[in-house]
Amino acid sequence: MAAHATRDSARGDGEICRDRAWLHCHAIGVASGGGGMKRTWILTAIGRDRPGIVAHVTKVLYALGGNLEDSAMTRLCGEFAIMLVFSAPGLVTAKRLERAFRPVASRLGLATHLKPLAATAQRSTTRPRVSLISVYGADHPGIVYRVAELLARSKINITDLSTHRTTGNRPLYHLLLEVELPNRLDPARLERRLKTLGRRLGVTVSLRAAETTVL
Known part of the structure; x- marks a missing residue:
């Protein structure tokens, strides 16, 4: 046990949460506190990856009676990025939140941004059809732009995007949307258009319906 603990303590939060570690925290209940009606906020924090970032940031939320509702975290080129959606008692103002996060941001070297989330943006009344698009082939400029442009013209909303580039003499590029x-x-029809674009770009494109995941 001690050996495993030592190895984990030497790893950054980004390494522990790698591979698009989406942490959907609907089931995580923290102290709700008082203050009547709750408000919902979104926080972004970016800084050099190191152990303890997640613990320090969520400790601030816990101390203020916040509830972590949704989050996304990833590491890119040694930088760790966090996006948190959380609710807090109505008496917790933006100034109070910023003041509470300031010492943590300063100590860990984080650039943070806090924004209130409009009530209309919190829930959707319709269930969208979610699909996955995979693009794979030789790396060259313009792959993400050309695919995103095609989707934008069709009024298709991108809800998640990740890329991976291999190294070597002939690097390969994988885009997943x-x-x-x-x-x-x-x-x-969309798949035919994507495959036509793929031939122009010299990449392989596929489209499939996303499986529904129940947490």
Whole structure:
């Protein structure tokens, strides 16, 4: 046990949370505190990866009676990025939140941004059709732009995007997108358009429906 603990303590939060570690924390209940109606906020924090970032940031939320509702965390080139959606008692103002996060941000070298989340943005009344698009081939400029442009013209919303580039004499590029398809859009037609674009770019493109995950 001691050996495992020593290894984990030497790893950064980004390494521990790698591979698109989406931490959907709907089931994590922290002290709710008083203050009547709650407000919802989104916090972003970026800084050099090191152990303890997640613990220090969420400790601030806990101390203020906040509830962590959703989050995404990843590491890119040694930098650790966090996006947190959380609710807090109505008496917890933006100034109080900023004041509470300031010592942690200073100690860990984090650049933070806090924004209130509008009530209309918190819930959607319709269930979108979620699909996954995979793009794979030789790396060259413009792959993400050309695919994103095609999707934008079709009014398709990108909800998640990740990329991976291999090293070597002939680097390969893998782009994975999670998208929401409008109800009127024909997936087969979209796939044909994507494959046509893929041939122009010299990459392989596939489209499939995303599996529903129950937490």
